[in-house]
Amino acid sequence: MSYSSETVNYGPILFQYDLYPEKIEEVGKVKKVISRRGTFALKETSLNEEEASWFTHVIHRLSEIGYHQIVPLxxxxxxxxxxxxxxRTYYLMPWFAGGDRFGLTREEVIIEEIGKIxxxxxxxxxxxxxxxxxSFQYLMQRWESRQLEMERFAEESERMPYMSPFELTYLSHFHHMMRMAEDAKRRLKDWYDACHSEKRYRSVLCHGKLSRNHLLYSHHGEPHLLNFxxxxxxxxxxxxxxFFRKAVHLSNWTKEEGGRxxxxxxxxxxxxxxxxxxxxxxISYPEPLFHSVDLYRHQRERYSQIEFVHRLEKRISAMRHIRDFCDLILTPPPPQPLDTNTNTDHI
Structure with missing residues (x-):
């Protein structure tokens, strides 16, 4: 059997799994390896040796503590x-066809699975x-540095004899962006003060790169997360x-959906x-808006002015949705009515 040059390139890697592919297909960032032993997914990464060791430890540790909805290695x-x-670093997984679970959105499944982890x-x-x-000082300094960058860009734009459509759009929303940044910093200070007051801090294992693309379904319809x-x-x-910075861009997003x-x-x-x-x-710090400016400054030839303006306006709209959602997050839940039928003889 003859192999393509692409198959030969991966031969030394697949040999370590005793896999002799009949065909290799590019599917996103994964190679779909078809062989007589079955179909597999080969992932290529830039993980160094230490990062690869931590990655495999995470996968095994999740299995040890009873979480099995991960794509195994x-x-x-x-x-x-x-x-x-x-x-480069590679790892091999079973091939899952994808699809969705009937009756549930991908966001519902992802948030449930992350809650379990x-x-x-x-x-x-x-x-x-x-x-x-x-943590507080690092993030505060980083945010303030970003604000200074955006202020400099505003000043540079105002000095231009003819401003571009993107610069005009940016300046029309600039003061609102700065207010969002100041509000986010105040909330960060609230967190800092509460941590010192309550003297508590919780940690969990974070996936670190949540995406709709990192949810797959097995042949039995079971959800599995990947890319840890x-x-x-x-x-x-x-x-x-x-999760919520991405979910707010969904067509069905409302603050009520976010609350749910x-x-x-x-x-x-x-x-x-x-x-x-x-x-x-x-989520209220306007980093997505600032990122649009970075893209405009450094890759101005990549997109048209209309595309740059559309991207910025879309993110401004998303930040408005986030503001409403933030109000909901901070709203105390309504008091539960007393159950007058409860038997209190034992009290």
């Missing part, structure tokens, strides 16, 4: 779970003022912020008040 014939080849890995950390101080390459021990808010998704998560791990402040801080 296949070991090589030498017992390794990753293969270093050149300056966070619950299983939740740990009350010994309170360390130094750790909290460092960026997994890290951190506040649960880290995953939630990534957050409630699904909190069935597994209710957020503390200071964690809610931190979540609001993370």
């Amino acid at each position: 296949y070991p090589t014939k030498y017992g390794d779970y990753t293969v270093q080849y050149g300056n 966070h619950f299983l890995t939740l740990k009350e950390q010994d309170f360390s003022p130094e750790v909290v101080d460092h 390459e960026k997994a890290v021990l951190d506040t649960p808010v880290r995953d939630l912020a990534v 998704l957050l409630s699904l998560y909190q069935r597994h791990i209710p957020l503390l008040d200071e964690e809610k402040s931190l979540l609001v801080s993370y």
